Amino acid sequence: MKRPYVQTARARSVALTGERILDAALARFAAADYDEVTLDQVAVDAGVTVQTVLRRFTSKEGIVRALSERIRPQVLAQRGEAPVGDLAGAVANLVEHYELEGDLVLHLLRQELRVPAYAEVTARGRRLHADWCARVFTPWLDGLDEVERRRRTAQVVAVCDVHTWSLLRRQAGLSQRQVELALVELLTGVLP
Incomplete structure (x- = not known):
């Protein structure tokens, strides 16, 4: 016993x-x-x-992989809460994620070319981001011909990228709310 x-x-x-x-x-x-x-x-x-x-x-690489496995479900859960077809809601979800993890993501991205373990993490992050954009913005992208859909999806992915958040939040010094408004305005110009 x-x-x-x-x-x-x-x-x-x-x-x-x-x-x-x-x-x-x-x-x-x-x-x-x-x-x-x-x-x-x-x-x-x-x-x-x-x-x-x-x-x-x-190894250190093993630690990075384990950290990625631990953090990934949290990121998927948080980003998974983004409402499909609700532009302001999706952007608020995205900015909330970047407020929590954006600086760390940028730190990893700056090192990915020389640190293979980070390159694995950032590659997975890029796929997750592209899939998130395609899912959340589906109502605007459905029905477009293949060429336009690819172009518009690429535009959405670029507008929603962590570097765009960094330019607005860190470099321009906008508040979280102003970043959300700026991203909605940018996306409104991209989405049909």
Whole structure:
């Protein structure tokens, strides 16, 4: 009777250790370039040994993949709440996502050409973004001939890109609400 409890407690402890490692790694990766983050730092921040980090994730690349797997369902759930056919609602959903994750995404994008693990994450993110745009803006894109649909979809993807948010929010200094209005205005010019 005591044995199953011990195994359950141990499994819980192992899971919590893994989460601490991922939390520590995410904080490091968000604050510094990939090459500047060491497994020693991650281990110290997580309160474990480097050997524990390696046993659990095998490498920094393994940590990045595990972080991507942990974050992806959260992103899918949040972006999945965007209402189809509601321009203002979809844009509000998008901007909310960028307010939470935009700076981290831009940080990864700046490094993707030299960090293969980040390139995997950003490639998945691009596919997710393109699929999101096609789904959310379907009412405007349906019924167009193939050439126009491809062009309009590409325009929507560009307008809704994290770099556009960054230009409006970070460089122009617009408020979140003003960014939403600007994106709606841009999309109104793109959507038929």
